[in-house]
Amino acid sequence: MTTTHAHAKVSPDAYLPMMGKVVEVREMTARENYFRLELPRPLGHRPGQFVMVSVLGIGEAPISISNGPTTTNTLELVIRRAGRLTQVLSELKPGDLMGIRGPFGSGFDMSWFDGKEILIVAGGLGLVPLRSLIQPLVANADKYPSITLLSGCRNPAEELYREEVREWSKHPKLRVIRLVDGTENMPWDGEVGLVTAPIPKLDIKPDRTIAVLCGPPVMYKFVIIGLNQKNLPHDRIFVDLERRMKCGVGKCGHCQINDVYCCQDGPVFRFSEIEHLPEALL
């Protein structure tokens, strides 16, 4: 029995992590840490893709890539303590290693944005993956008539990328609206209200605007209601979805949304591609 079937790619590489070295860790909020890693080789990712992050012997979880595309070996992540693995990750120090697989997922194609007015809506941790898109947009701001960022979180203490968002807001091409649900008696220099509140006042041109959303499941519904009132076509609304994921390569079945696999077909989708899927948003 020497004959073998003809198989496509049969290397186990897709399941084997490479080791990234933590070179910087920063506490961002009480629950989230920022990590900068040096990888053995450049990741070559697109904005909106994710990696599977692990500590060998503890476990593995999907985490968004937070930096824009780069030719260097740098990978930036922001990780919230949510359970066992993320607790262990939050205790890592410079010099420690993380297992990294990927990049996985569809991500954003930068050419979609050429010449468009861009609206980005980020709720809470949603800013983490969207930063990988905002960075190249800001770096090439001349290509776009306007860029608007609505970034919301629960209270001032939970704001992510505080300094960087303030830097973006100084950019002449960028309009940044930062919101909190409530100030909870903390100092706050932004607006108070839900991330959907500014939408009715925005100048959204149905024929020229692209909207990108990432946030908790409930956010999508209300932002989309707001965008519908502006008649924005659904093929120009992009959503970045979250599912439980175990493999990242369309095999483990966890991320299945009706007939699509979030890890491969997404996690970035045009709203028009998934609006007919009853399990997509809630």
Added chain:
Amino acid sequence: MSEFLTTVSSAVAWIKGLAGRHELFFPLKHGSANYSFQPAGPSADIQFEKYRPTIVPPVKKMLPARDTLFTFVKSPSGEPTVTPTLDTAPRILAGVRPCDLKGIHLMDTIFENGVADAYYAARRANTAVIAYACPKPCDDRAFCHAVDSLDHRAGADVILTPLKGDDMLVEALTDKGREMLAGVDFPKCADAAARKVGAVAARPEPFGRALGAKVSALPAVIKKQWKSDLWDKHTERCFSCGSCNLVCPTCYCFDVQDDLNLDTTSGHRTRTWDACMLPEFAAVAGGHNFRPNAAARQRHRVKRKFEYLTERFHEGAFCTGCGRCGRQCTAGIDILDIVKDLASAEVES
């Protein structure tokens, strides 16, 4: 030409001969009423006709309940060495019924699509399959004919078809099959096609349970039933135990776990069978569950078999009609009953 005409006893002798030279699995009695694919030696009780489908389908030899993906050892500085653990041991699965052959074929489709799954592919490439074309339904739960898997052939290396009397048609479909038959002195069969037609004609009618609808019409029918009360009706008794998933030849979902050895510097990453009927399967961090009740999970299971994967892979239904889920369900829930109800609800409306 790779068609031979022999007798059942010669075919059994051939398989026993192979069992002496290769690791060979055959459905053997397991307890009083059940069968399972077990290593069979030259003296094993090899009988084609008797057994009803094993509790665990043979395709799981390629996707075991616990499958180690790699081991690791950390150096004193913490730098790990990661070693993939591919299983390339050659083996033969013999006595595979058409439903289970279809199961293997469908799993091949899934695991070789896109990024091929090296662990499945390594075992598959080193596995030879000797199938057995059933002349009568294996038991009263079977509905292979209703879902078009009774005459399935792709994925087999050799197919054995029992004919009139004690005759057995032996067909080699692949190089692997021809290799296994090399040196065997079975007489050539010149009229294999006519004999196969005869074997089909001799099968009882109806063959197993019927569906009451064409299986090719089901994706469109089931698509319209998202809000049907039938999902609730058919899950009233469901314990969300996941047994139906674990025994299914086309269920492949898995979980992944890391284990650290007692030395705390070495360990392994293992995938284990998971089940979309288990309550937490679609829960995400933060507590949201995209399929929060048994009806939503049953709907997902049924639509996966008869709509989602069917449309994604163009291989027909992803239910082989083996009847295992109905046989093993503690609550007596049978997927054919659900699908029949869905199909007839459509006719009424």
